[in-house]
Amino acid sequence: MSEWTSDEMMAVEASRRLRGDTVCFVGIGLPSLAANLARRTHAPGCVLVYESGTIGAKPTELPLSIGDGELAETADAVVSVPEMFAYWLQGERIDVGFLGAAQIDRYGNLNSTVIGPYDAPTVRLPGGGGAPEIATSVRDVFVMLRHSRRAFVSALDFMTSVGDKVRVVITDIGILEPVDGELTLTALHPGRSADEAREATGWDLRVAGALRETEPPTGAELQALRSLRTKGAA
């Protein structure tokens, strides 16, 4: 029984990878939690960019939607959506882009489009949104995804975005990083095992020889994390 949840562990691990001068493209959910945590702890200068058009947003509560009024009120600049994608993302002004997905393969390619065939899907997912160009235009892609055989698959049903720039995959079990082009388990969260990670992966998972253990969340990190409330959440 740990004193933190696996979501908290994931958010803390992601936040530690952001620096005071990192410009990051964030979506709703865990990435938004991680980036806001970084801004409130070790990286107050971290620049949060939401694809709706807000650059340097400093929300006091986590938004439920990227189209939230408070993001605009606290931002350094608010731009239109065509400008966001053309000048800022395509203009290569973003260091880190966070992505999630329904499926990932061993190369970091992601699927957020469909489960099953495209023309007759068993599950129609929301779709790529900004992901296809985030994946190719930012410097580094960070993926946050809970570890399961349903998500970590040997073959994607649809490739929404390419894995070329995926530098790290943060799961609830540990950390995967590309080694010679293939995602490899390089660290485990406290109390988790490599066997658990293998069991939750749909391909024969490579495990690094020197497996690190991530630092548990500090008291300060947990306190900052728990003070971040999501609007509209029950």
Place this chain on the structure above:
Amino acid sequence: MTPDVVYDQVIGMGCARKLVFSWGGNPGVGSLHRLRDAVEHGWPVQLELEEHSHAGMAAAYAAGAANLPFGVLRGYRGGDLPARTRVARIACPFTGEELAAVPAHRPDVGIVHAQQADRHGNVQLWGISGVQKETVLASSRSIVTVEEIVNELERRPGGVVLPSWTIDAVAVAPGGAHPSYAHGYYDRDNDFYVAWDEISRERESFRAWMERHVLGTTDVTEYRASLARDSRSRV
């Protein structure tokens, strides 16, 4: 670009033949269940999809506003989406770099919501402006709904002004962005988005909701009163 719960309602009632989009979910909550049911089961009618990425769709709107035949972007590189969308590869005439070309979006009618219009029909909107300006300028005809009519627009830094002669009709619709928000007027109704997940999950509960609040009311005032009664009973 991002069809919201209003699109889910239109799709669920069988009033849409085709959806052009780049992200179709309930923001921060999950799926649009009526969209899913239409794509997965053809209920109540088949729905044709034309799917883009945000960057591709934004470029297509901007090209439409600029009266260009296509937009150009460094995008749709790799993956399976390029084969499913309207995109062509072109070479930069100056450097030879391979780029993506997307045909311009030219809607027959564009409908957007703004905060204010003045008595001459000039419109100003501010906050997160999305693709509202491009939608109006790219469309053959445009309708703008506004929170209120004012005597004179007060110029706002970062505000987007659309002169009256770019717009075909202005309609006063206070609260017209609901369940989304109008910056400076009211906040996003996050509870509604969360509740919509439950309402829209099953065909029966969706139909019952539409019959009660939309088909069973005669105008927007009755619709609002009907919604207000429901949200009181939820509390």
